[in-house]
Amino acid sequence: MLLKKLNLIVALGFLVTGCSAQTGEKIADSTQKKIQLVEKNLVGMISTEGTPLWTIQERMAHYKVNGVSIAVIRNYKVEWAKAYGYADVAEKRPVTTSTLFQAASISKSLNGVGILKLAQDGKLDLDKDINQYLTSWKFPYDSVAKGKIINTKNLLSHTAGLTVHGFGGYDIKDPLPTVVQILNGTKPANSDPVRSMFEPGLRSEYSGGGTTITQLMVTDITHQPYDKYMYEQVLKPMGMTGSSYTQPPAKAKAGLLATAYRGDGTQLEGKYHIYPEEAPAGLWTNPTDLAKYIIETQLALEGKSSKVLNQAYTKLRLTPYGDKSAALGVFIDDLDGVKYFQHGGANEGFRCQYEGSLEGGNGVVVMVNSDEGAIMNEIINSVAKVYGFKGLYHSKVFKNVTVDAATLQTYVGKYEMMPGKLLTITREGDKLYGQADGQSKLELFAEAQDKFYLKVAPVEVEFLKDDKGKTIICRIYQGGTHDAKRVE
Structure with a gap:
């Protein structure tokens, strides 16, 4: 189906801070030249032939993104880290490479390291029933599970068949629920109870609820607060000393915290939300610290480091479990023959993404304090182009094609994508639009006389006619091929 239109976002100001993340010293001239290339070679996932490349400044203004922070990894080292714009507009406080952002679901990746550390230390068997290790609460199995147990690998790979995709967080003035209240969906929790949706092991279905377990x-198991265990056993050993799972964040860190902003650039009430769901959404960090995690993972995978996990457990963490992509807290992508471990994140007012190669020691981290994350793909495209990171460049270029109004009119109508779900095609002059039920109307751009594409998402549509020349099917290309029959 057609995706919802991406919100367009512009910064109220533009500042730049940068340093070598390795030494804190001024960036070398050769690296500075690459940074300048990255800053002016932004391109979207969809572009039109002849469209000029953008600068970071232009795209921050276009998307109303107030702050951006980046770290680039090359040959197992942080090549550079740099920050742009404002951590807080009202305070005129700039983003620096030390500014902390909410890592949102990237929290699950570091949580995976912490859970496997328990297994490595002999305190947890990843294949046994989770209820063997839960003492303050037990997962309430019912008939939906069909008698199958849920193990820890299921929870980390989203193959447990559990509900609750993600969490909205809490206003800073709201009462905070305990973890047990969150899992049971009882007040003051604002999310549904975490229960079985289908039997474990059937398929991967993303569940922040499962991670909360x-x-x-x-x-x-440890009889320690979660944030203390994660800092002492995971973050500190990897050198991520600026990062923390503590929710609410410590008052001493207030000057380092980025303020959250909506897609139109307006501030989130209370500056940011609180996430007592620390494992799936509670990490405060920055790209430089996340780069340390990526590098440690890469070195541990090769048996060259073991600050937290040894080679065997690192390999296990990066191995998909019951799914082609979902591993234990990370997703594994094969991109043009190069494998990457990656995770993205989306909390209220924050978006982030990291990519780390399984070989060669390359990667990139981008974090923004905005609900609009499209600029992240554009920055990653630019980094991939400048550094030649194979597989990370994703941009399809379309040619401009003119289609006359009479031909466009033959496509106008309603198409059934699935029972009760319609795609409506309309024409306004020489422009064609598509609108799925409950979504925004989006302009369709011609790449051929009978084939069109969206500029806001990787979606294409093709119109098929019968032998009498009547349009009967709208074929939608989005993660596969889907035919919608014309009904009006």
Whole structure:
């Protein structure tokens, strides 16, 4: 189906801070030249032939993104880290490479390291029933599970068949629920109870609720607060000393915290939300610290480091479990023959993404304090182009094609994408539009006389006619091929 239109976002100001993340010293001239190339070679996932490349400044203004922070990894080292714009517009406080952003679902990746550390230390068997390790609460199995147990690998790979995709967080003035209240969906929790949606092991279905269960497992096994265990056993050993899972964040860190902003650039009330769901969404960090995690993962995978996990457990963490992509807290992508481990994140007012190669020691991290994350793909494209990171460049270029109004009119109508779900095609002059039920109307741009594309998402549509020349099918290309029959 057609995707919802991406919100367009512009910065109220533009500042730049940068340094070598390795030494804190001024960036070398050769690296500075590459940074300048990255800053002016932004391109979207969809572009039109002849469209000029953008600068970071232009795209921050276009998307109303107030702050951006980047780290680039090359040959197992942080090549550079740089920050742009404002951490807080009202305070005129600039983003620096030390500014902390909410890592949102990237929190799950570091949580995976912490859980496997328990297994490595002999305190947890990843294949056994999770209820063997839960003492303050038990998962309430019912008939939906069909008698199958849920193990820790299921929770980390989203193959447990559990509900609750993600969490909205809490206003700074709201009462905060305990982890047990979150899992049971009882007040003051603002999310549904975490329960079985289907039997475990059937398929991967993203569940932040499942990850929250691992948070309780940590505290029940270690008898320590989750944030303390994660700092002492995971973050500190990897050198991520600026990062923390503590929710609410410590007052001493207030001057380092980025303020969250909506897609139109307006500030989130209370500056940011609180996430007592620390394991799936609670990490405060920055690209430089995340780069340390990526590099440690890469070195541990090759048996060259073991600050937290040894080679065997690192390999296990990066191995998909019951799914072609979902591993234990990370997703594995094969991009043009190069494998990457990666995760993205989306909390209220924050977006982030990291990519790390399984070989060669390359990667990139981008974090923004905005609900609009499209600029991240554009920055990653630019980094991939400048550094030649194979597989990370994703941009399809279309040619401009003119289609006359009479031909466009033959495509106008309603198409059934699935029972009760319609795609409406309309024409306004020489422009064609598509609108799926419950979504925004989007302009369709011609790449051929009968084939069109969206500029806001990787979606294409093709119109098929019968032998009498009547349009009967709208074929949608989005993660596969889907035919919608014309009904009006």
